[in-house]
Amino acid sequence: MTVPSLSRRSFVAGGLAALVDLSAFGQPSTRPDTASPPPLPDIGGEGPWDYWASGQGAGVVRIAAAAILSASPYDTQPWLFRLRSTHIEVLADKNRNLGELDPFRRELYMGLGCAIENACVAAPAQGFNPVVRLLPESPAGNDNLAAAIELRPARQAKHPYHDAIARRHTNRLPYDTDRKIDQATLDALAGLASSADVQVIFLEATSPGGTVFTDLMMQATQLIIDTPDLREGRWAGLRAIAANPSALSAEALQRADANWLKATRTVACATAAAFGLIMVRGTRQDHRLHIEAGRLWQRIHLDGTNRDLAMQPMNHFVEVIDHETRTLETSRTSSTIRAALQQDWNGWEPIFGFRLGYAGAMAPRSPRRPLSSIVVT
Ligand SMILES: Cc1cc2nc3c(=O)[nH]c(=O)nc-3n(C[C@H](O)[C@H](O)[C@H](O)COP(=O)(O)O)c2cc1C
Numbered sequence: 001m002t003v004p005s006l007s008r009r010s011f012v013a014g015g016l017a018a019l020v021d022l023s024a025f026g027q028p029s030t031r032p033d034t035a036s037p038p039p040l041p042d043i044g045g046e047g048p049w050d051y052w053a054s055g056q057g058a059g060v061v062r063i064a065a066a067a068i069l070s071a072s073p074y075d076t077q078p079w080l081f082r083l084r085s086t087h088i089e090v091l092a093d094k095n096r097n098l099g100e101l102d103p104f105r106r107e108l109y110m111g112l113g114c115a116i117e118n119a120c121v122a123a124p125a126q127g128f129n130p131v132v133r134l135l136p137e138s139p140a141g142n143d144n145l146a147a148a149i150e151l152r153p154a155r156q157a158k159h160p161y162h163d164a165i166a167r168r169h170t171n172r173l174p175y176d177t178d179r180k181i182d183q184a185t186l187d188a189l190a191g192l193a194s195s196a197d198v199q200v201i202f203l204e205a206t207s208p209g210g211t212v213f214t215d216l217m218m219q220a221t222q223l224i225i226d227t228p229d230l231r232e233g234r235w236a237g238l239r240a241i242a243a244n245p246s247a248l249s250a251e252a253l254q255r256a257d258a259n260w261l262k263a264t265r266t267v268a269c270a271t272a273a274a275f276g277l278i279m280v281r282g283t284r285q286d287h288r289l290h291i292e293a294g295r296l297w298q299r300i301h302l303d304g305t306n307r308d309l310a311m312q313p314m315n316h317f318v319e320v321i322d323h324e325t326r327t328l329e330t331s332r333t334s335s336t337i338r339a340a341l342q343q344d345w346n347g348w349e350p351i352f353g354f355r356l357g358y359a360g361a362m363a364p365r366s367p368r369r370p371l372s373s374i375v376v377t
Contacts, residue, residue, distance in 0.1 A: 038057055040061060040375055044367065051065055051371075052065050062126055063126055064083060066165050072115070076097075076108070076240045078094070079092070081374060087151055088148075089145060090145075090147045091144050091146060092143070096240060101233025103323065104322055104325075109291050110294035113290065116291065119149055125159070125162055129151075129152045134291055147291065160306070171362075173363060174271040209342070212336065212337060213317075213340070216320075217268075219333075220320040224316060225260075235253050238256060241366075264314075268314055274355070275354070277337070278293050279345055279348040279350055293352055313352065337350055
């Protein structure tokens with residue numbers, strides 16, 4: 001299949017300006033279209049991390065190996081890939097969803113955006129300039145096809161985030177409460193937004209806005225635990241990553257909920273240096289905005305990794321905003337957080353929350369499905 005000709009507006013460029021030239025590689029890629037890719041690795045768990053870190057794979061296989069190391073909601077990894085010599089298609093695996101906890105599939109499509117971003121970061125080292133076309137078959141109907149990443153031969157180069165792919169992990173440990181994040185760093189992270197409709201804002205944890213963020217997060221965590229539909233969505237996420245899902249008893253899940261509530265209060269909210277909120281201009285049902293927000297989140301996390309910052313998504317009240325919007329067509333939680341922001345964000349929706357700070361230790365790797373099980377023909 002060839003990628004149809006694309007309008008300038010529909011592209012999201014792969015960030016070539018930010019590339020570091022590798023003189024050791026030096027030449028534009030001359031990889032022929034017919035080159036056969038290396039075999040797909042079939043090891044899961046921590047295997048995909050070792051595969052990537054030890055430099056295995058080449059071309060599209062290595063780019064896909066980077067994509068699957070990205071963040072995803074509850075580590076559900078809701079993606080499938082179609083690999084061709086000159087492009088990669090990223091498809092939604094819609095069965096891997098969080099039910100009513102993610103009624104608009106916002107988180108699912110954000111996870112796809114994260115994978116797309118990792119692929120774009122990995123591509124230049126394989127001699128490609130990635131050019132991304134989002135939802136290429138929508139609105140015709142097939143929004144399973146989240147993106148087509150065209151791989152244009154280019155001078156081989158290493159993206160500044162390339163090495164951070166292996167070191168980026170969601171860090172749920174306590175952060176250093178004596179260490180603030182300087183304004184220049186927050187401004188640099190805010191500057192990573194590449195779409196006029198997707199922005200990130202920061203709230204110092206102890207500021208009035210940060211206090212509202214914490215209060216809403218605690219109320220939302222309790223609400224998710226107490227509301228059967230929402231709790232079931234969370235449990236679906238926990239089952240998706242369990243080594244033996246059928247062994248997860250109701251008691252074990254309830255214990256996990258109690259620990260989650262406690263950790264949200266005593267670790268996540270209590271030790272954050274700052275909170276971040278990704279805002280989108282438009283409706284909260286728009287998959288294009290979800291994907292772009294996911295790309296931004298992955299970029300922020302990779303950039304933060306290069307700066308030794310620890311980060312953890314915190315989406316409990318964002319999930320409650322989705323739930324309120326779905327069931328009531330309006331959201332009290334959204335109004336409350338918006339009122340706490342300094343700027344007027346009329347017309348914008350909060351769609352992703354996170355905390356950041358400095359942690360004493362690196363977070364562990366989370367398991368991945370083997371690449372061989374998620375590449376389709
Ligand atoms: C859209 C989205 C929402 C997420 N929400 C949360 C969250 O509310 N709390 C949390 O601890 N992690 C959250 N995460 C992080 C995932 O759990 C994490 O990315 C996944 O387990 C893989 O681990 P890794 O990021 O360390 O590779 C979220 C990630 C994404 C992409």
